[in-house]
Amino acid sequence: MNKRDGHIHTPFCPHGTSDPLHAYVDKAEKSGFTDISFTEHAPLPAGFMDTTPAQDSGMNNSEMSAYFNALNEVKPNYPNMRIRSGLEVDFIQGFEKQTSHLLEQVGPYLEDAILSVHFLRYQNRFICCDFSAEVFMQLANDMGSVQAVYDLYYDTVEASIIADLGPYKPKRIGHPTLCHKFQHVHGEQIDDDARIRNILQLIKKHGYELDVNSAGLSKPGCQEFYPPEPYIAYARELGIPLVFGSDAHSTEGLHKYAEHFYTEHY
Numbered sequence: 001m002n003k004r005d006g007h008i009h010t011p012f013c014p015h016g017t018s019d020p021l022h023a024y025v026d027k028a029e030k031s032g033f034t035d036i037s038f039t040e041h042a043p044l045p046a047g048f049m050d051t052t053p054a055q056d057s058g059m060n061n062s063e064m065s066a067y068f069n070a071l072n073e074v075k076p077n078y079p080n081m082r083i084r085s086g087l088e089v090d091f092i093q094g095f096e097k098q099t100s101h102l103l104e105q106v107g108p109y110l111e112d113a114i115l116s117v118h119f120l121r122y123q124n125r126f127i128c129c130d131f132s133a134e135v136f137m138q139l140a141n142d143m144g145s146v147q148a149v150y151d152l153y154y155d156t157v158e159a160s161i162i163a164d165l166g167p168y169k170p171k172r173i174g175h176p177t178l179c180h181k182f183q184h185v186h187g188e189q190i191d192d193d194a195r196i197r198n199i200l201q202l203i204k205k206h207g208y209e210l211d212v213n214s215a216g217l218s219k220p221g222c223q224e225f226y227p228p229e230p231y232i233a234y235a236r237e238l239g240i241p242l243v244f245g246s247d248a249h250s251t252e253g254l255h256k257y258a259e260h261f262y263t264e265h266y
């Protein structure tokens with residue numbers, strides 16, 4: 001079996017750890033993986049102001065070449081491991097042109113990429129909805145309900161799937177139910193079944209892959225995959241290529257819950 005982890009961060013992540021690249025690959029090799037993608041947070045689109053307190057959601061533009069060089073240096077040391085140079089690219093509404101421009105510059109170096117929604121546009125400001133439970137709940141309060149935040153999240157994911165971001169648009173949709181991250185904090189039961197199914201159908205229709213992301217399982221407020229189990233099964237039924245992603249920001253988090261994915265879904 002080809003064990004793949006398609007969503008891994010690196011020491012280039014401004015909010016991650018300094019665990020070196022080779023430590024990730026060593027662990028991957030030891031754990032029986034044969035195919036991994038480093039998908040660091042791409043620089044945010046030109047003109048976009050990062051609204052997180054430390055403004056550390058993405059790499060700096062100036063680090064991009066060092067990032068790709070570092071990946072190229074590590075690859076020859078692991079002849080039995082496919083190591084893909086990738087990025088996790090933010091989809092930010094209203095910044096499609098700037099994002100296409102960024103992709104035009106880095107596209108030729110990309111061997112894999114994920115398109116993810118973290119920032120939501122509400123009343124001309126942008127909120128990083130997964131930053132903290134406080135930020136999430138503040139947005140729910142401003143919008144009038146948790147349901148409204150979920151809907152805005154799914155609207156934005158849908159927009160990301162249909163957006164024209166040029167020839168280098170990422171082929172994989174990242175954690176499409178990230179709005180569940182604080183579900184056990186607010187404790188509200190939101191019926192978003194139809195919305196999640198619709199998103200998966202849209203992913204299928206547009207020929208994209210799905211990031212089956214285990215990061216939520218480690219979050220006490222979430223405790224599930226993005227997307228949750230029944231939807232992983234549904235995505236499989238639809239014939240969407242599923243790519244496991246641990247979304248690790250440390251070697252400790254690398255491949256977490258991979259066994260679960262590989263025994264349940266393969």
Ligand SMILES: [Zn+2]
Pocket residue numbers: 009013015041249
């Ligand atoms: Zn991150």
Ligand SMILES: [Zn+2]
Pocket residue numbers: 088116118174175
């Ligand atoms: Zn992400």
